[in-house]
Amino acid sequence: MKEDQLLSFSLADFHYNDNPDVLQPPEDFKQWLSHSKVRSAFSFFEQQLLTAPKAKSRVRNNFDGKERDIINLTSYNYLGLSTHPEVIQACKETLDKYGMGASGAPLLSGTFDLHAELADKLAAFKEKEGCLLYSSGFGGNVGAIQGILRKGDIAIMDEKIHRSIVDGVTLSGAKMAFFPHNNMKGLEALLEKHQGKRKLVLVEGVYSMDGDLVKLPEVSALCESYNAGLFLDEAHSSLIFGEHGRGVGEHFGLEDKVGVSFGTLSKSFGGVGGFICSNQGLIDYLKGYSSPWNFSCAIAPPIVGGLLKALEVATRDSTLRDKLWQNTHYFRKGLEALNLNLGLAESQVIPIIIGSSGDMLLEMASQVQARGLFLQPVDYPAVPAHERRFRISVSSQLNKEEIDQALNIIEDVIAKGLGTVGK
Ligand SMILES: Cc1ncc(COP(=O)(O)O)c(C=O)c1O
Numbered sequence: 001m002k003e004d005q006l007l008s009f010s011l012a013d014f015h016y017n018d019n020p021d022v023l024q025p026p027e028d029f030k031q032w033l034s035h036s037k038v039r040s041a042f043s044f045f046e047q048q049l050l051t052a053p054k055a056k057s058r059v060r061n062n063f064d065g066k067e068r069d070i071i072n073l074t075s076y077n078y079l080g081l082s083t084h085p086e087v088i089q090a091c092k093e094t095l096d097k098y099g100m101g102a103s104g105a106p107l108l109s110g111t112f113d114l115h116a117e118l119a120d121k122l123a124a125f126k127e128k129e130g131c132l133l134y135s136s137g138f139g140g141n142v143g144a145i146q147g148i149l150r151k152g153d154i155a156i157m158d159e160k161i162h163r164s165i166v167d168g169v170t171l172s173g174a175k176m177a178f179f180p181h182n183n184m185k186g187l188e189a190l191l192e193k194h195q196g197k198r199k200l201v202l203v204e205g206v207y208s209m210d211g212d213l214v215k216l217p218e219v220s221a222l223c224e225s226y227n228a229g230l231f232l233d234e235a236h237s238s239l240i241f242g243e244h245g246r247g248v249g250e251h252f253g254l255e256d257k258v259g260v261s262f263g264t265l266s267k268s269f270g271g272v273g274g275f276i277c278s279n280q281g282l283i284d285y286l287k288g289y290s291s292p293w294n295f296s297c298a299i300a301p302p303i304v305g306g307l308l309k310a311l312e313v314a315t316r317d318s319t320l321r322d323k324l325w326q327n328t329h330y331f332r333k334g335l336e337a338l339n340l341n342l343g344l345a346e347s348q349v350i351p352i353i354i355g356s357s358g359d360m361l362l363e364m365a366s367q368v369q370a371r372g373l374f375l376q377p378v379d380y381p382a383v384p385a386h387e388r389r390f391r392i393s394v395s396s397q398l399n400k401e402e403i404d405q406a407l408n409i410i411e412d413v414i415a416k417g418l419g420t421v422g423k
Helices: 005-006 029-035 037-042 085-096 113-127 137-148 163-174 183-193 216-225 280-289 301-316 319-337 358-370 398-418
Strands: 056-060 067-072 129-134 155-159 174-179 199-204 229-233 260-264 275-277 349-354 388-395
Touching: 005 029, 029 037, 037 358, 067 349, 067 358, 113 129, 113 275, 129 280, 137 155, 137 163, 137 199, 137 229, 137 260, 137 275, 137 280, 155 183, 163 174, 174 183, 174 260, 183 199, 183 216, 183 319, 199 216, 216 229, 260 301, 275 280, 301 319, 319 349, 319 398, 349 358, 349 398, 358 388, 358 398
Parallel strands: 155 174, 155 199, 199 229, 229 260
Antiparallel strands: 056 067, 129 275, 260 275, 349 388
């Protein structure tokens, strides 16, 4: 195959596999993956962290094999809870008492008193009747949706919805319908088209690649008018949005309109796992039909101990949340002064959209990382080909000097490279 043709491919092109040996990838995938340019693009994946995901971490960069102390703009440890001293102490204490693993699925032998306490506290926090814990956020979305929807039902999703939700719908056998991102006319047209069917609308509180918010007032009003259920993924908004940190539902004052509130325990909570909060009837029903809950090991007890403490620390006052918002506003102001394209971001997730050049994206990525900024490129097909970008995850752990240093590097490499400075 000619080089030009080979390099026009992306991961979007190899899903269908025609290799007669089912245990081998397609031949053209192997050729593509071994090309030096593709290998260099992949070198940004799976770079090894050598220390905790704090504001400053140590990374082994794949692109040149060097170890560097970096400012971390890539971690989801938004509130620093993964590395909070009280959380670490709680993990140690639960490790000593309960051992490493839960050693069983929740239904038969994997529910410890700690799991029940965490589920109760999360339900109370989200002001819902009940809560179901999952051992991963991805598994929680897949498991909840697969347990709720059936063949013949309609799942109506924002086109930017997370993969775990799409996979859950696939497994359920329900029909999929996508509306353009945050486009209420598109949503209404689908609700209208599927009148008379059982319908679930699935949206995210904060969209993970763009950092913008769902238009919850409009979405919930439409769900009510067309008798559709509402499933809200608060992966990037729990503990961050709303006066008490309950999420985007609280931010809009519409928690009672949300039928299922999903959260992950791996981002602002700093651990691992997922949960849904909903009415008790649905929670009881899902215990019989949500496979990733009843056929998969429960969250490891030391993590549950840490999560209980993380919830307490994050909700006893607003210190961490306030610091995150202070950092977000300061960072954003600095980026705006550089005239960078931040898309529609209105949260701690801030993209810097650089356009269609994949080569430029990767060149800039190696330059910022060589200067000690852990800022990862996001390439097509994860985002549209004309909207390749960097994505900043702001953390409460960053101090002003670190943000200023990050802005300096972004100015030198990205803003000057794109010619936006002084425009
Ligand atoms: C919107 C959204 N939902 C669900 C998940 C899955 O969560 P986890 O990584 O905890 O499995 C993610 C993770 O990136 C996400 O961004």
